[in-house]
Amino acid sequence: METTKNIKMRKLQSKLYFVLTLIVILSLGACTPEKLSAPPTIQVFVNGDDVTSASTVHVTAGSRIEYRFDVTAFTTIADLKTVFFDIAIPSKKITKEVLVAGQANALTESVKGVIFASSDTEIMLVVKDIDRNEVAKSFTFIVD
Amino acid sequence: MNKIRAFFILLPIAAFALVGCDTEVIDNPIIITSGIAKIRHPMDSTEHYFQLGDTIVYKFEVTSPNGISKIEFSNFQGVGVNQKAPVILSKVENLSGTTWTLVDTIKNIQEDVRYSIYVEDKNRQFKTQQINAYLDISRFMALVLYDGLINGTSKTFLNVESGRTFFVANTINDPTAMDFGFAFLEAHSAVLACFVSFDEYWNTGNYPSIVNNLNQPIIFKKWGIGTTVNTWIKANVKNSADLKAKFDAAINYPTVAPLFPDTKVALNIKAKDVISFKTADGRYGLIQVTYVNARSNSTANNQTITLSMVVDKKPLTNN
Numbered sequence: 001m002e003t004t005k006n007i008k009m010r011k012l013q014s015k016l017y018f019v020l021t022l023i024v025i026l027s028l029g030a031c032t033p034e035k036l037s038a039p040p041t042i043q044v045f046v047n048g049d050d051v052t053s054a055s056t057v058h059v060t061a062g063s064r065i066e067y068r069f070d071v072t073a074f075t076t077i078a079d080l081k082t083v084f085f086d087i088a089i090p091s092k093k094i095t096k097e098v099l100v101a102g103q104a105n106a107l108t109e110s111v112k113g114v115i116f117a118s119s120d121t122e123i124m125l126v127v128k129d130i131d132r133n134e135v136a137k138s139f140t141f142i143v144d
Numbered sequence: 145m146n147k148i149r150a151f152f153i154l155l156p157i158a159a160f161a162l163v164g165c166d167t168e169v170i171d172n173p174i175i176i177t178s179g180i181a182k183i184r185h186p187m188d189s190t191e192h193y194f195q196l197g198d199t200i201v202y203k204f205e206v207t208s209p210n211g212i213s214k215i216e217f218s219n220f221q222g223v224g225v226n227q228k229a230p231v232i233l234s235k236v237e238n239l240s241g242t243t244w245t246l247v248d249t250i251k252n253i254q255e256d257v258r259y260s261i262y263v264e265d266k267n268r269q270f271k272t273q274q275i276n277a278y279l280d281i282s283r284f285m286a287l288v289l290y291d292g293l294i295n296g297t298s299k300t301f302l303n304v305e306s307g308r309t310f311f312v313a314n315t316i317n318d319p320t321a322m323d324f325g326f327a328f329l330e331a332h333s334a335v336l337a338c339f340v341s342f343d344e345y346w347n348t349g350n351y352p353s354i355v356n357n358l359n360q361p362i363i364f365k366k367w368g369i370g371t372t373v374n375t376w377i378k379a380n381v382k383n384s385a386d387l388k389a390k391f392d393a394a395i396n397y398p399t400v401a402p403l404f405p406d407t408k409v410a411l412n413i414k415a416k417d418v419i420s421f422k423t424a425d426g427r428y429g430l431i432q433v434t435y436v437n438a439r440s441n442s443t444a445n446n447q448t449i450t451l452s453m454v455v456d457k458k459p460l461t462n463n
Contacts, residue, residue, distance in 0.1 A: 101358075102319040102356075113353070
């Protein structure tokens with residue numbers, strides 16, 4: 001014959017098991033690694049031609065170069081930056097950052113710009129998203 | 145023990161009940177009626193558009209059954225972000241009656257203006273009311289724009305609504321606020337000093353742009369040359385109809401392919417040039433250039449342009 005005290009103890013025990021199980025489930029949930037989005041992808045176009053894979057183009061001095069970077073992100077774009085490397089002297093690149101006008105508010109954005117060829121230059125777009133993915137893509141034009 | 149517990153439970157309930165019962169009683173509220181209109185027109189509204197030089201009548205009528213303790217009558221010049229600090233024109237206290245009336249005129253209106261009154265009765269109740277007189281055009285007489293420096297430290301872009309100039313970093317916060325930018329293309333003799341609609345500004349080479357959501361285009365046309373540098377625009381544009389007439393009479397700028405293939409750019413700008421423009425929402429504007437500092441066609445992007453601008457106001461939405 002079970003005493004009343006024993007019945008109470010067993011009830012308390014089962015409640016404790018339930019709470020413990022709940023804590024374990026919650027802890028496991030909290031420990032699940034954060035799912036990060038895939039990094040953005042960038043396609044590069046120069047004067048309308050896709051140069052994403054072959055990123056060097058030859059131009060004549062003074063010609064107008066219209067470039068476009070098509071960015072496809074998988075989460076919100078946090079930052080866009082263009083960097084220009086003047087490679088007039090191949091051993092010493094002169095770097096300058098140029099601000100990008102306008103606001104990124106979609107997952108697919110196009111960055112357009114123009115430059116008039118004077119010396120060999122590499123133009124790079126750097127994209128960061130809110131998952132801290134950072135991707136850069138560039139093209140180089142050589143003045144013949 | 146139970147009594148003490150009941151006491152502590154009932155105490156906050158009673159407190160809440162007492163607060164809830166203390167309803168605010170508005171006793172004999174202050175009534176203010178007001179209106180503004182062009183002279184000899186009915187005062188059917190508290191705000192109106194007027195034309196430069198109009199004579200305007202406005203009124204405030206106050207009825208306060210509890211007696212008027214204080215009235216402050218204030219004036220604000222300008223509108224929106226350009227509004228100046230209020231000026232108290234008059235302050236009267238301890239009036240003996242229960243009514244008060246103000247009727248006055250604005251002769252030869254030259255800028256947007258707001259009049260406001262604050263009325264306090266002897267029971268410390270108060271009320272405010274305002275009337276607004278807007279010109280149908282906005283005038284900005286000394287704006288300076290700078291060619292775009294790569295590091296973004298030059299005010300290159302303009303918002304025609306407010307006459308405010310902006311850095312490229314500002315365009316990242318709100319690209320739709322930018323209407324056009326200034327650039328000086330020293331290598332292109334057909335272009336040199338130019339205004340470019342913000343959606344095409346990337347064509348100048350100063351800054352690349354995210355092109356997906358830029359502002360709608362502005363169309364530029366060349367009206368001609370003003371006879372004087374500083375006063376021509378003041379003398380020749382008096383109202384919205386003048387702006388439209390001048391835009392209709394103006395001629396398109398030539399296209400400069402492949403740089404600028406359409407009319408979203410004003411080219412080869414010089415001092416005294418008069419440029420008409422039309423915004424995407426159908427408002428007209430006129431720019432007179434005061435001075436172009438070409439700095440000997442330097443490649444350092446340090447050129448400036450000084451201009452005066454008159455532009456249609458956006459329509460009132462509650463009038």
